[in-house]
Every structure is written in C-alpha cells, then in structure tokens.
Amino acid sequence: MTALLEAEGIGFAAGGRALLADVDLAVRAGEILALLGPNGAGKSTLLSVLAGDRRPARGEVRLDGRPLAGHKPLELARRRALLTQTHEVSFPFPAAEVVRMGRAPWAGRCSAAEDEDAVTAAMAATDCAHLARRPFTALSGGERARVALARILAQDTALLLLDEPTAALDLRHQELVLRIARERAAAGCGVVVVLHDLTLAAAHADRIALLDAGRTVAVGPTGAVLDADLLTRVYRHPVEVLAHPRGGAPIVLPERPREAD
Amino acid sequence: MTTPTPPQTATPPRTPTPPRADGPARDKRPLLLAGLCAALLGFALLAAGTGAYAIPLGDILASLAHRAHLGGHALDRVPESVLWNVRLPRVVLALLVGAALGCAGALMQGVFGNPLAEPAVIGVSSGGAVGAVACIVLGLDALGSWTVTAAAFAAGLLTVGVVYAVSRSGGRTEVVTLLLTGVAVNAFCGALIGLLLFTADTAAISQVTFWQLGSLSQASWAKVLAVLPFAALGLAVAPRYARRLDLLALGERPARHLGVDVERMRIVLITVVALLTAAAVAVSGIIGFVGLVVPHLLRMLAGPGHRFLLPASAVGGALVLVAGDLAARTLAAPAELPLGVLTALIGSPFFFWLLRRTRRRQGGWA
Numbered sequence: 001m002t003a004l005l006e007a008e009g010i011g012f013a014a015g016g017r018a019l020l021a022d023v024d025l026a027v028r029a030g031e032i033l034a035l036l037g038p039n040g041a042g043k044s045t046l047l048s049v050l051a052g053d054r055r056p057a058r059g060e061v062r063l064d065g066r067p068l069a070g071h072k073p074l075e076l077a078r079r080r081a082l083l084t085q086t087h088e089v090s091f092p093f094p095a096a097e098v099v100r101m102g103r104a105p106w107a108g109r110c111s112a113a114e115d116e117d118a119v120t121a122a123m124a125a126t127d128c129a130h131l132a133r134r135p136f137t138a139l140s141g142g143e144r145a146r147v148a149l150a151r152i153l154a155q156d157t158a159l160l161l162l163d164e165p166t167a168a169l170d171l172r173h174q175e176l177v178l179r180i181a182r183e184r185a186a187a188g189c190g191v192v193v194v195l196h197d198l199t200l201a202a203a204h205a206d207r208i209a210l211l212d213a214g215r216t217v218a219v220g221p222t223g224a225v226l227d228a229d230l231l232t233r234v235y236r237h238p239v240e241v242l243a244h245p246r247g248g249a250p251i252v253l254p255e256r257p258r259e260a261d
Numbered sequence: 262m263t264t265p266t267p268p269q270t271a272t273p274p275r276t277p278t279p280p281r282a283d284g285p286a287r288d289k290r291p292l293l294l295a296g297l298c299a300a301l302l303g304f305a306l307l308a309a310g311t312g313a314y315a316i317p318l319g320d321i322l323a324s325l326a327h328r329a330h331l332g333g334h335a336l337d338r339v340p341e342s343v344l345w346n347v348r349l350p351r352v353v354l355a356l357l358v359g360a361a362l363g364c365a366g367a368l369m370q371g372v373f374g375n376p377l378a379e380p381a382v383i384g385v386s387s388g389g390a391v392g393a394v395a396c397i398v399l400g401l402d403a404l405g406s407w408t409v410t411a412a413a414f415a416a417g418l419l420t421v422g423v424v425y426a427v428s429r430s431g432g433r434t435e436v437v438t439l440l441l442t443g444v445a446v447n448a449f450c451g452a453l454i455g456l457l458l459f460t461a462d463t464a465a466i467s468q469v470t471f472w473q474l475g476s477l478s479q480a481s482w483a484k485v486l487a488v489l490p491f492a493a494l495g496l497a498v499a500p501r502y503a504r505r506l507d508l509l510a511l512g513e514r515p516a517r518h519l520g521v522d523v524e525r526m527r528i529v530l531i532t533v534v535a536l537l538t539a540a541a542v543a544v545s546g547i548i549g550f551v552g553l554v555v556p557h558l559l560r561m562l563a564g565p566g567h568r569f570l571l572p573a574s575a576v577g578g579a580l581v582l583v584a585g586d587l588a589a590r591t592l593a594a595p596a597e598l599p600l601g602v603l604t605a606l607i608g609s610p611f612f613f614w615l616l617r618r619t620r621r622r623q624g625g626w627a
Contacts, residue, residue, distance in 0.1 A: 053514060077520030090374035090510040091565035101508055105520045151511075155519070 004029045004190040011058030019045045020214045027190040032181050034201040035194045037211035043194045047161050051082040077105035080159035087148040092135035095147045102154035122153035141168040162193040178204040198252035226250045290569045297576040308587040309348045316340050351480035355586040356579040358541045361492045363578020365537035366552025367570050371506035372530045379553035380538040384446025388420025389413040389542035391450045397468050398461040410487050410543035417539030421531050475546035475601020477586050484544045491540035495533045503567040548601045550608025551578050
C-alpha cells in the first residue's frame, strides 16, 4: 500500500490558540481512515490542512510525494475532493447541475459523454437520481448532503476527504455513504472520513486516527484504537466497548447511569 | 499514478436513463435570448422613429443602409439630422448603458453570491456619482471630456472595494449585512454630494441634479464613444467567467476545491463591475433597479446558470433601457420624465413583489 497523502509534524494556530500540534498522518491508497475525536479536537481543521485550504504553521503535507503548495489549484482539484460539513448553494441550481459542477476540473480533458456518465453514476450511487431536477435550495438537509456527496464523487479524485458525511442522514443512507466509501477504497482511492458514531467507524474503517485537543492520541487499526479506557479518557465520559454477538465487531456505547433494581 | 475510474456502483440506477436536469430548460434558453434580441431590435427601431418629428421605419432603414454603404438613400436634411444627431445616439447610449447595468447586476449577484447585490442598492452608483459630482462642482477637467467618466470610475471602484471588504464573510454575504452596508454607503455618499452642492454654483447644481435623477437626454455620439470602450471591455470579459461564477455559488472553499482561483477571479470581476457601473453612471446618472430586476427575472425564467444569465442580462438590460427611455420621453411629451425616476417607479413595486414571492416560496433570502 502506497501513501497517497502524508502529513508530517503539522502545527496550526488561529487567534493565538494552537488548533493542531505535531500531527503525523498518512493516508494510503485503498483504505478508509476514520478521523475521530470530541468536538473541537481539530478534525475539521486537520481536514482543511490536508485539503490545502490552510497552510500549516509547522510541518508539511505531501500529496503524491510532492508538497501541497507545489500543486496548482487545478491539479489539486483533479487529485482530491473535500466534502464540507455545510452545503449551501447561492442560487437555485437544479441538483443535477450542482453534481455536474464536480466535473469542472476535467473540462477539456473528458468528453461530454464521460462527464454525463460520471454525474449519472454518482447520483445513482448516492440515491439522488430522482432529485435531479429539483432546485438544490429546496432540498431537505439529508437530500442536500447526498447531492453534495454526489458532486464530490463526480469529481473523480484519488483522495476523498469527507467531513461528517453521515451527520444529516438516516440509518439507511449512513450505511450507503460508508458503502460508497468502501467501493472507492476498493477501486484504489484513499478515503478520510470524519465520524462521530464510533460504532459506524468500527464497522467500516480500516484504520482510525483519534484526535484530542489538536494532537493525535492514537493512530492504528480499528480494533486497537477503540479501547474503552482510551476512549473514556479522550471523550471525558465513561465508555464501554462490546463485541457484536455475531462477528464480534466492536460496538461502542457510552455508559449510562442505570436505575437501581 | 493514474486517476481511478469511477467504480461500479452497487445500486443500479433507478431508471435506465435518469432525467437530465436541464433538458427542457436548455432548449428554451436560446429561444429566450433570440426573443430578447428581436424585441431589443424592434424597440430600438421604434425609438429611433418616435418623437416630435416622426420618421417612418422605411426611411430609418434606408438611411442606415445608406450610411453603411449598402444601398438605401439619404433622407432630407431635417429627418437625417434628427435621426443621426438626436435619436440614434440616444438609442445607442440607452442600449450600452442598459447592457452595462444588466450585465453588472448579474455579475455582482454572482460574485457576492447574493441575489440582492445591485449597483444602486448597495451604493456603488451613488459612490460613482460622488466622483462625477466632485468633478463638476470643483470644475476639474484634467482629462478633458473623460474627466467625469474617469472620476466616476475611480470612485465606483473604490466603493465596490469597500462594500465588498465590509460585507463579506466566509464566501457569502448575508442579506442583512449587504443591505445595511448599502444604507451606510448611500447615506455617506448622499452627505458628500450634499456637502459638494453646498459649495456649488447654480449651473453646477442643475448638472448635479441630472446625476441624481438619471437621464439620457444629454446623449451624444461623444458620450457613446466615452462609454463604448468600458462597456465593450466589460461585456467581453464577463462571459469568460460564467462557468466559474456557477462554481462560486457553491461557496468560496468548494469553488477553490474545484480548481477556481477565487481571489483572482474576485479581483477581475469586481473591476469589471466597477467598469460597467461607473461607465453607465458617468453618462446617464443613477438609473436604479435595472441591474437588480433584469437578472432576477431571467433567473426565474431560465434558471441561474451564468452562461445564459450574463449575456441575457446584458440584452435584457438594454431592452429595458431602450423601452424605458422611449417611455420617458413620450409619456409626458413634450415634457420629458427622468429615466432614473421611471425605472425606480416601476422597479420598486416589482422589487416588493420579488421579496414577497421569495418569502412565500422559500422562506426568504438567507
């Protein structure tokens, strides 16, 4: 497995507060890396550094072995896509047109038919083909999230950075999104996904990076990172990790005070 | 490393050929644009023939053909002079100013990511007018007949820059922030103009009144030539950014992720907006609501894609001003209504209607 993206010794501060410190992370082709951690741990900040939105004060991010700053914007657009947490579109573009915008970096490189195929496939995969003609601004939160994801998929990049792609979604669509992430990984992409549902991460991720207060507390295979004591410490809430009765996949639950019998 | 091909999806598409979002809409766009052009041509010819001295359509066409060395014939001395020295410069100026305002409105709404951005609403027109008024009142003529245009342009550019810097956050402009910025800029510019008027003589005051009412009655070929380079440059540059403006609707960050150099585009387009607006303001004064209403109407009719919206707004703006100017000088003939008054008179109720309609449809503008 080759490292698609490497971050080394990343430090980032804003408003006099250190948001990231000494973060090392490698994203390999073919894997799903889940980025976990409590609110304010620096997950979104890290994602924007990895995407090249923010230049780290310390350290370096390399994509395909070259520093991010050395890539032209259009080159980057063909290599990595980022799904943001919020999905706003200023004007009532139809959903299909929003997805088609994801093809913009490939203008002149791909035929109109290839573009159209990518748009159609992405919308079908995210279960939003039926929304094609609806204005994006009239869609519900979950529908917007799926159309936005379809746009990212249509961008057809080797690196996918997804910031809470399941936040607005129902149970079925959460599973769908992570299944898509798995398909992309199987096709050779690297996928970084920020999640809050630890059980969801346990079920789908190959590796987990656990962030706390801007530092990576643990990076490793899913089973190793999802440790009850570690999670209890990081989330500042007692956590128990159970094994699924069938298959033994970890199920992470917060401990809840029980009524006395 | 090669880019991976889109993986086969587990879920097959629901229908063999999913509906294209813009199938029927795309079909009607060229038709709409052609209709606008035809209406513009019709109104331009009508305006050239209508007035105290009526000129039949056949004579107009003959004279146009004659001047273009395509046959036809020259008219008698009086109609020829009325047509070429009075009517045509005015029609052409209305066309240029309208196209500039319509296109600037569409661009501005795209750059600000907000359907309420319009040169007059956010104070750019009055900012430009301050430059022009200062020139008139202080008697500056360093650049000859271009001084007023240049001053209006410089002041317009400065105002656009200030409004932009003040009103944006995170790649968008909130409606409240934008409107409050406009209120403040308009108030400030009004005060500056008032201050200048306080020191001005009578001749300067009457010239300044022209700015505030907005009119094309001073039209001449010299004015046409003064606007032409700015308007032509702006109208030529704008469509090159159509696709990138579509992407900007996603927000600054997503647009950047798609390879758009947002900072550069912003600087170019804001300069273009200032160019178009200031050129229009310099020769016609403040003509409000054209840049707001025209792109809005077209977006309702044919969707928000800028590849259509930018040229259509230019043609639509030209149509509105040519027709508006015709109305301004014929409705109360022999007196003439100020064009800016007329557009605001019709534009404002339309604006109310837009606000109410949008609120009903989608709970207001974010």
